[in-house]
Amino acid sequence: MKHPAVPFLDLASAYEESKAGIDAAIARVAASGWYLMGNELAAFEASYAGFCGVRQCVGVAHGLDALHLGLRALGVGKGDEVIVPSNTYIATWLAVSQCGAQVVPVEPDEATCNLDPSRIEASITPRTKVILPVHLYGQPADMDPICDLAHKCGLKVLDDCAQAHAARYKNRPVGSLADLSAWSFYPGKNLGAFGDAGAVTTDDLALSEQVRVLGNYGSRVKYHNEIKGFNSRLDEIQAAVLAAKLVGLLDATDRRRSVAARYLAGMQGLPLILPWIPAFAEPAWHLFVVRHADRNAFQQRLAERGIGTLIHYPVAPHLQPAYAEMGWGRGQFPIAEAMQTEVLSLPIWPGMTDAMIEQVIHAVRACA
C-alpha cells in the first residue's frame, strides 16, 4: 500500500485549515523587513503568557534550549543534580547534561506514565537543585505533591511541557504550575511552528529576564555582555505563525479530546492497556499511547491495515549509548524498560475524520 489509509499525523491538513491566517502572518513579516526580536515575538510572548495564565513568556530557539536555559536560570551548573523521569524523550536529560549537571532518573507511576511523586524523596541528595517532571504524552503530571516536596526541601521545579499545550491540572493551565515551564513548538507538537521554536513561561520576572539574557548572548543592552550567554532566538516568522495558530488551539485540543473519548469507549475489553486519566487531569492528547504485550507484531498488523503508528520511545534514555558513561544496564529502571517494549502511539490529530477514527478503532479491535 503506497499511502497509509490513516496517517499517524497530517501536518499539511492542519495548514490547509488555517491557511489564510498563516499566509497573512508570513507575508506581513516578509514585507516588514524585520526578522528577529521584533513586534511579532513580543505579541506572541504576551499572548502565550496569557494563554498559560502567567505574566512572563520568553521565546527561544527550540524546546531543548527552553529546558537548558531554564535550568541555567534556576542556577543549575556543574556538580548539581536534577531529578528527571526515567521514561521521557532524551531532550529532557540532555538539557541537564548541557548544564554540566547530573541526571538522577526516577521511575514513573505505571498507571499514568508520569513521574511518581512518592518515589522522588529517596533520590534527593544535598546536591539536588531541581525536580524536572515531564507531562508525557500531554497527560499532566501530579504537580501539587511534586511542588510541595520541592519547596519543603528548598528545591525548584521546572516542568517539561513540550507535549502538553492546553493541558490542565486541577483546572489550572499547564505552564503555570512550576517555578519555570519549558515549551517546544516543534512542528509536530500540539502548537507547532514551521521549523524550530520554543519558550519558557513563568510568573517570576527575575527568572524570565535571566532566560532572556542567557538567550541573547548574555546581553541586556546591545554590545554589553554581562555573562557568557548563548544565541537562542524565536524568529519573527515562527512567532507570527504561532500567534496565528494559537487562536485555534483550544478548538484543536477539543477535537483531540473527542478522538480520545471515542478511542477509550471503542477499545474496551481488548488485551491492551489504555491511557488512564486521573481525576486531576485534563490531558492535551498529544499522543494516544496504548500498551501491548506483543507490541511489534501488533504494530505490524495495524500497518498492514493502513494505520500509521509510532513508538514513543523505543529506547529508554538510560540505555542509549549517549549515557553509556553512567554504566546503567538493563534492569536499572524496569518500568521505563517495560514501556519501551510495550508502548504504541495511535493516530490522534485534530483533522481526523469520523471515518478515520472508526477505521482505527475497527483495526485495533481486529489486531490487538
Ligand SMILES: *Cc1c(COP(=O)(O)O)cnc(C)c1O
Ligand atoms: C519535543 C520535546 C522536547 C524538545 O523539543 P525541541 O523543540 O525538539 O528541542 C523536549 N521534551 C519533550 C518531552 C519533547 O517531546
